[in-house]
Amino acid sequence: xPKLITQVGCPYCGSSCDDIEVLVSDDNKKILEVHNxxxxxxNLFMHANDPTRPKLxxxxxxxxxxxxxxxx
Amino acid sequence: MTKLNLNMIxxxxxxxxxxxxxxxxxxxxxxxxxIIEMNPEDMKKAGIWVNSNVKVxxxxxxxxxxxxxxxxxxxxxxxxxxxxxxxxQVVPPRTQSTGTPQYSGFPVTVEPAFTEERxxxxxxxxxxxxxxxxxxx
Numbered sequence: 484x485p486k487l488i489t490q491v492g493c494p495y496c497g498s499s500c501d502d503i504e505v506l507v508s509d510d511n512k513k514i515l516e517v518h519n520x521x522x523x524x525x526n527l528f529m530h531a532n533d534p535t536r537p538k539l540x541x542x543x544x545x546x547x548x549x550x551x552x553x554x555x
Numbered sequence: 556m557t558k559l560n561l562n563m564i565x566x567x568x569x570x571x572x573x574x575x576x577x578x579x580x581x582x583x584x585x586x587x588x589x590i591i592e593m594n595p596e597d598m599k600k601a602g603i604w605v606n607s608n609v610k611v612x613x614x615x616x617x618x619x620x621x622x623x624x625x626x627x628x629x630x631x632x633x634x635x636x637x638x639x640x641x642x643x644q645v646v647p648p649r650t651q652s653t654g655t656p657q658y659s660g661f662p663v664t665v666e667p668a669f670t671e672e673r674x675x676x677x678x679x680x681x682x683x684x685x686x687x688x689x690x691x692x
Binding site for chain 2: 521522523525526527529530533535536547
């Protein structure tokens, strides 16, 4: 059963919206819906689902490619 | 080819803000920011079609962007590129002691460039420092 989290604060602009509701999937891994936020705020929360989002710091290698590294 | 002398403003837009949250290499960000908004009269004067590419030149740079009719009020003589990588190619770096570059109100020339293509964000940013390799990082 998805969980509805209420009274979420938006970290984006200075309007300080604090009445946002976020619907989170069963396993707490995916954001399904965002209520009450503007288009920018909605995209901001939805970006957490983006599979291409970097989740670890990356270090440039000698050949110029990027490699994901762990936090120290 | 007619060259237009216009007053350029680069401003925030909600389309840019929404696309930015998806990522600056996202195609949505490319479509939201690599456009210039102009008054239809100006476009007629220079022989520019809607959705065709134009070359914008300021005192300190050049960028190729897509031309569309203004989505908000934009009188003849004014042009608008949304804040972003493409706008910053032509923004003069002078701050006039304000601490902020002159993002709005600088002169540009706009000319049709139907055969030229828009560059991607990575191509512009990495190209500016000589790091651009085809295909990205």
